[in-house]
Amino acid sequence: METQIGIRGDNFVVLLSDKIVAQSIVKMKHNQDKMKQLNKNNVMSVTGEAGDVDSFSEYIEANIKLFGLRQNRPLTTSECAYWTRGTLAEALRSRSPYNVNLLIGGFNPNTKKSSLYRIDYLSSICEVPFAAHGYTSYFAYSLMDKEYRKDLTKEEAIKLAIRCVKQLDHRFLVGQPGFILRVIDEEGIHTYDSQPILENGQRSFNFVNVANNVVVSEA
Amino acid sequence: MSRRVRQVENAIEAVNHGSLVLGLKCSDGALLFAEREDQSKLLEQQQEKIYKIDKHIMTGVVGVNSDSNTLVTRSRHQAQGHLKTFNSPIETEKLVNYVAHFKHLYTQYGGMRPYGVSMLIVGYDEATSEFQLFRTDPAGNYDAWRATCIGKSEQVKIGRDILKTSLADGATLDLDQGIRAALKVLSKIKESNIDCADKIELATLKVVNGEPTIKIYTIPEIKEKLVENKDLFKKDDDSSDEDDE
Numbered sequence A: 001m002e003t004q005i006g007i008r009g010d011n012f013v014v015l016l017s018d019k020i021v022a023q024s025i026v027k028m029k030h031n032q033d034k035m036k037q038l039n040k041n042n043v044m045s046v047t048g049e050a051g052d053v054d055s056f057s058e059y060i061e062a063n064i065k066l067f068g069l070r071q072n073r074p075l076t077t078s079e080c081a082y083w084t085r086g087t088l089a090e091a092l093r094s095r096s097p098y099n100v101n102l103l104i105g106g107f108n109p110n111t112k113k114s115s116l117y118r119i120d121y122l123s124s125i126c127e128v129p130f131a132a133h134g135y136t137s138y139f140a141y142s143l144m145d146k147e148y149r150k151d152l153t154k155e156e157a158i159k160l161a162i163r164c165v166k167q168l169d170h171r172f173l174v175g176q177p178g179f180i181l182r183v184i185d186e187e188g189i190h191t192y193d194s195q196p197i198l199e200n201g202q203r204s205f206n207f208v209n210v211a212n213n214v215v216v217s218e219a
Numbered sequence B: 001m002s003r004r005v006r007q008v009e010n011a012i013e014a015v016n017h018g019s020l021v022l023g024l025k026c027s028d029g030a031l032l033f034a035e036r037e038d039q040s041k042l043l044e045q046q047q048e049k050i051y052k053i054d055k056h057i058m059t060g061v062v063g064v065n066s067d068s069n070t071l072v073t074r075s076r077h078q079a080q081g082h083l084k085t086f087n088s089p090i091e092t093e094k095l096v097n098y099v100a101h102f103k104h105l106y107t108q109y110g111g112m113r114p115y116g117v118s119m120l121i122v123g124y125d126e127a128t129s130e131f132q133l134f135r136t137d138p139a140g141n142y143d144a145w146r147a148t149c150i151g152k153s154e155q156v157k158i159g160r161d162i163l164k165t166s167l168a169d170g171a172t173l174d175l176d177q178g179i180r181a182a183l184k185v186l187s188k189i190k191e192s193n194i195d196c197a198d199k200i201e202l203a204t205l206k207v208v209n210g211e212p213t214i215k216i217y218t219i220p221e222i223k224e225k226l227v228e229n230k231d232l233f234k235k236d237d238d239s240s241d242e243d244d245e
Helices: A050-071 A077-092 A135-147 A154-171 B006-015 B065-086 B092-105 B153-166 B175-189 B219-228
Strands: A004-008 A013-018 A021-023 A026-029 A035-039 A042-048 A100-108 A113-119 A125-127 A130-132 A179-185 A188-199 A202-209 B021-026 B029-035 B050-054 B057-063 B117-125 B130-136 B142-144 B147-150 B200-208 B211-216
Touching: A004 A042, A004 A100, A004 A113, A004 A135, A004 A154, A013 A042, A013 A100, A013 A113, A013 A154, A035 A050, A042 A050, A042 A077, A042 A179, A050 A077, A050 A100, A050 B092, A077 A100, A077 A113, A077 A125, A077 B065, A100 A179, A113 A130, A130 A135, A135 A154, A154 A179, A154 A202, A179 A202, B006 B057, B006 B117, B021 B057, B021 B117, B021 B130, B021 B153, B021 B175, B029 B057, B029 B117, B029 B130, B029 B175, B050 B065, B050 B200, B050 B211, B057 B065, B057 B200, B065 B092, B065 B117, B092 B117, B092 B130, B092 B142, B117 B147, B117 B200, B130 B147, B147 B153, B153 B175, B175 B200, B175 B219, B200 B219
Parallel strands: none
Antiparallel strands: A004 A013, A004 A130, A013 A179, A021 A026, A035 A042, A042 A100, A100 A113, A113 A125, A179 A188, A188 A202, B021 B029, B021 B147, B029 B200, B050 B057, B057 B117, B117 B130, B130 B142, B200 B211
């Protein structure tokens, strides 16, 4: 039921996830940030079994920070993704596998390129231009297939994410009240919060940059 | 009270009697140069001083041969392990740190003999686009160099002097000049003549089409280099030959 989307441009990545923590039919929390900032240029968004999400993502986050300290340079997106995959794969074949689905996106300041990795709970890993997990994928992939271009700008990518969210709100049985969106680029990580708006009786979302209140809307 | 670790001192002393290995960072790459131990004419020729560890890292060893084999094997495993877990080539310093740490362990407990090996490790790091040259000793120290040599103390002294003059005032050499400097060291440390190609080893690390590439010279190729620099090996060595560079 959780929403997780990633879109990669040439020199940025957009990650979006919902904010709901649910147990059975009850919303336990509606402002949960489901992303972890692994280091200065890498973000991981995590969904899945409630307890697993926390323990796994904290473990990954701490270890990637440790590697950064040990070798005196932050890990690249690819290194973060492959190490995480390895850890998940090892756990999968133990008595205590983690039931988590991940998107890892980031920017490499050396090559000036961005990359996005999709990892599922069976530890399959793919470097992809755009990605989604779970029910969201049924609604988002068709739109992203149609609209994705290699030369997408940051604003266009955010707008595409907004269109996916709008489509979800329109068609998905389980409505979600809010989302967090992050853009990772050369300058670092920018965080946006969603703001529902009503247009012609239909709900849509604007995204507000948390740092400077700049609003990005679909139109 | 100073506590001396005799075993380590012995190991270092053993290294100080080994044959010379020289490492040098150049503007367009890095090189390793080694002199082989004198050996029987009946022995098959094989690499024994310079080894490739990964596609971007190589090492030159001095000391106990069986010890160095173990360390080279372990280094190769470590490099491949890193590739498997991170999908990226291991950083040179990370590997050196591992080797040094591993050697250091054997200086800490009774009943174990330290590794009688010093190594020069040369590598290329993608993250910084830089060449690296490290040295490790049997105690587990490691340090980074622009150019250095290890082996017999007298030879090391001569080698370092020549390298110091070649690299004075922050000068850098390209690989061809580097090889010439190495051969110059060779010409000073023993009564070698131009026919000594089978007594030395030479390897370079360069970036070719964005890929780090290690080339270990074959004996005919070394011969070519010797011929190119034959002026260094004058028969009558009495004339003063402080030449160019």
